Structure formats: structure tokens, C-alpha cells
Amino acid sequence: MExxxxxxxxxxxxxxxxxxxxxxxxxxxxxxxxxxxxAAGIGSGGEKGKxxxxxLSVPQVRSALPTNETLGGVWVGDDLGVIDGEPARxxxxxxxxxxxxxxxxxxxxxxAVRGNADSDKVEFTLFSFDSxxxxxxxxKGLAAxxxxxxxxxxxxxxxxxxxxxxxxGNHGTSVVMRVGNVVAYVRASLYADDGARQMALLQVDxxxxxx
Numbered sequence: 001m002e003x004x005x006x007x008x009x010x011x012x013x014x015x016x017x018x019x020x021x022x023x024x025x026x027x028x029x030x031x032x033x034x035x036x037x038x039a040a041g042i043g044s045g046g047e048k049g050k051x052x053x054x055x056l057s058v059p060q061v062r063s064a065l066p067t068n069e070t071l072g073g074v075w076v077g078d079d080l081g082v083i084d085g086e087p088a089r090x091x092x093x094x095x096x097x098x099x100x101x102x103x104x105x106x107x108x109x110x111x112a113v114r115g116n117a118d119s120d121k122v123e124f125t126l127f128s129f130d131s132x133x134x135x136x137x138x139x140k141g142l143a144a145x146x147x148x149x150x151x152x153x154x155x156x157x158x159x160x161x162x163x164x165x166x167x168x169g170n171h172g173t174s175v176v177m178r179v180g181n182v183v184a185y186v187r188a189s190l191y192a193d194d195g196a197r198q199m200a201l202l203q204v205d206x207x208x209x210x211x
Contacts, residue, residue: 028184035050053180053211056128058084061107064182066124066202068111092127095185098141099202102134103127119171120190122199126207136162139178142185158200160184165196174203175200179207 056064065080083091084105092100105128113120129135143164147153149164160177167173173196176188184203188196 029186047142053182053207055181056126056207056210057103058082060210061105061126061128064126064206065109066111066199066206067108067109069200070206071111071122074113075111075112077109080107080109082107090178092138095125095145096127096138096141096183097145098138100127100129100138102130103138103210104130114186120195121193122186122188122190122195124199124203125185125187126203127185129181129183132178132181135178135181135183139164139176140181142183143176146176150174156197156200158197160200160204163200165200177203177204179204180211182207 062080062082065082067080068075068077074141082105088106089100089103091106092098092103103111107126107128108124110121110123111124127135127138129138139162146166147164150168150172152167154165154167154173156163156165156173156175158175158177160179163175164176165173165175170188171191172187175184175188175196177184177186177200184200184207186196186200186203188199190196190199192198
């Protein structure tokens, strides 16, 4: 089976074939706010007492990705996709600039506001690893690549264990987070003032619920 999912690479959208992908829908609820950890928070711990995430399997990654229903009635978008094995490692390495030898699964979902797809859109990418060390290396590598094209740091509080966030000044915000052994990349082009933070909160909440 082959599905095609769009990914942001170097600021542009390009099609990537996901070979041997699994598709499906996962549930989720309201996201809970966590500790404020912004661009300076990389390497900091998560909020004490909050549930974190270990390694997510392929089905768990699928359930941790937002669905159109989770995002809300105005959102439409492609079916979410999850891959594992060597295709997952290769895509992870390309995106993060790290070896990704410990990656277990990679998932992706994108959506746009109905009738306003040119301006309001969001992408979610998850990388599940077999260790916290591998996830931490990947989140730092991914953040470094994003920093090269979106050099302006910004603050996003989402309750993750590690967070870096950047903006390009045109309502586009990239948030890179580690939640346990899972790296989450949320790229939001939204005109709502707090839209990127809300999307990051939702993603962290779904990862914790899937664990």
C-alpha cells in the first residue's frame, strides 16, 4: 500500500511517498496546559507530576495524531499516515539531520480550515523512539534545521519535556517538542493569535493519552 502525504521541507511543501503505511483515526480530548518552556527551554524537564510518554508503537502513534474531528468541525485534511522500519528511519534522518537509528514509527497529519486553505493550515509530525536519548538527539537536530530557515525564536507553553519554537514573521510558527521518547513537530500557519500554542497543546495531550 502506498499513500502520499505532504511534508514541509525547507519551507516548501513536497510530496513524500510513505511505503507500507498504516492509516486510521485516533481520538483525543481537550489539551491540558503545561509548564511554560519556550525557545530557551530545550533540555528542561516536563512539569513535575505530569504523565509523560515512553515509546509509542505504530498503532499508538496513529492514535496520537490529531484527526479532523479532534481539531474541530472547520478543519479538513488528508488521512493521517504512519510508517515504520527503514522508510521511517530514512524520513526521520532527512527531517532531523540525525541518524534516527532508534526510531520506531513516524506519523504525519495535515489539515486546513475549510474555505481558507491558503492561509490557515497546520501539520503534525511524530517520531517515536526506543529511548529518551535518541529522541533528545533528534529534537535538537530538528530544531537546529528549523532555526536556519526561521531564525526568530518565540515562546510556546505546551507541557513538553523539551521545547523550541520559531516564527517566520508571517503567521507561521514551528514548534519542536519532546514528550518522553516521542518527538513532535507542529508547523502552524494560522491567523489566530494563540493558534500555534493551542495546536501544540493538543498534540502533547494526545501523545500522553496514547502512551
